[in-house]
Amino acid sequence: MPKVLTKKQIEQYHDEGFISPIRVISEKDALSIKIQLEEVEAQYPEEINSESRNNLHLSFAFLDALAHNTTIVDAIEDLIGPDIALWASVMFIKEPSSKQYVSWHQDATYMGLDSFDFPTPWIALSPSNIETGCMTMIAGSHHSEIQNHEDTFAENNILTRGQVIPNIDRSKGVDLILEPGEMSIHHGAIIHGSQPNKSNQRRIGFSLQSYVPPSIKQVVGKNIWTHIRGQKRKDINGIELSRPNYNMDPVTVEQRRVAEENLSEILYKGAKLKRKY
Template identity: 80%
Template sequence: MPKVLTSEQIERYHDEGFISPVRVMSVDEALSIKKELEHVEAEFPEEMNSESRNNLHLSFTCLDALAHNKIIVDAIEDLIGPDISLWASVMFIKEPSSKHYVSWHQDATYMGLDSMDFPTPWIALSPSNKDTGCVTMISGSHKLRLQKHEDTYAEDNILTRGQVVQNVDETKAVDLILEPGEMSIHHGTIIHGSQPNNSNQRRIGFSLQSYMSPKIKQVVGQNIWTHVRGQKRQDDDGMLLERPKHNMDPVTVAQRKIANENLSNILYKGAATKRSY
């Protein structure tokens, strides 16, 4: 018996490669997390900015709470079973009237894992729609398996390498319109991207990329995982990420630094250029 998702949603995840929308919390609750986030962003600009956007759940308790949110994790359990670890998290912010976009890509391409079958929830902390530059999915494209990606490092492309898949069947594109407090969940090989934010407000999405069972192994580089629920992974080499006891907890801030260096070594393996995120 699924805990949060309906059988129809689970079926859709397998058939189309994504589910959207799923309500995680009220609009007011999400906007109060946004407020808290913008407060810590202003207070600790070195820790959180467009270049320092990975694994922020290790620095700020409101994001740690999202990574362990019962509704999110129950939905993930409905898809992958009870033993769950988080690979990393990414904060995707598009400023008002910014040209920033995300090109068509598949997440699994540079993650260096021995499986590509894992889900990523993307939680809206502000309205995400055509105007603000919502995420768009190519329905069913997760069944294509990995496509060739060209690394462009295009200036306004906020993906690590500006990687892009060509010849995408855009007739299958579905815009994921989310209110604050709603999430989408997408598969590791679905082709997706997003357009610039043409509105006068920020578009903020927190991507928990990705939740996985301990059966999935890191085969390129070394990742440090956040244990979430059930059986712990055995491949942490003694390093376990802790949960921040308060904002900017020095223990987890130090762990974040190491985790992000490892992440960068994984994501940019063999790349000619390395960005700072």
């Protein structure tokens, strides 16, 4: 018996490559997380900024709590089973009336994992819709192989390499409209992207990228993970990360540095340039 998802939602994930929307927390709680986020952005600008946006769940306890949120993890368990680790997280912020966008891509391309079959929840901390630049998915595209991606390093493209899959027909896209506190879940091989934020408010999405079962291994860099639920991974030469006891816990802030260096090596392997995110 699934814990959170319906049979139909599980089928939709497998058939179309995504599920949306799923309520995780109330709008009020999402606003409270947004307020905490903006407080730490002001207080620790070196730790959290547009270039330092990965693995913030290691620096900030309120984001660690979201990564362990029961509704999110129950939904993931419905898809991948009871033994769950988190590989990384990314805070995707598009500023009001900005040109930042995300080109068509498949997450699994550069993640260094030996499978493409893993789910990513994306939690809206502000409204995510056509005006603010929500994610758009090409339904069913996860059934095909990983496509050729061209690295563009385009200035306003907020993907690491500005990698893009050319010639995607946007008219086939499905826009994932989310209210604050709702999430979508997408498959590691689905083709997706997002347009600029034309509104006068920030568009903030926390991408838990991704939850993996023990059968999926890191094969490009070191395997460094956060244990979430069930049996702990026992990977030889792997590192299990700790959880922050409070914001800017020095133990996990230091672990974040190690995880970031490793992630950067993996994401930019073979690239001509390396950006700071």
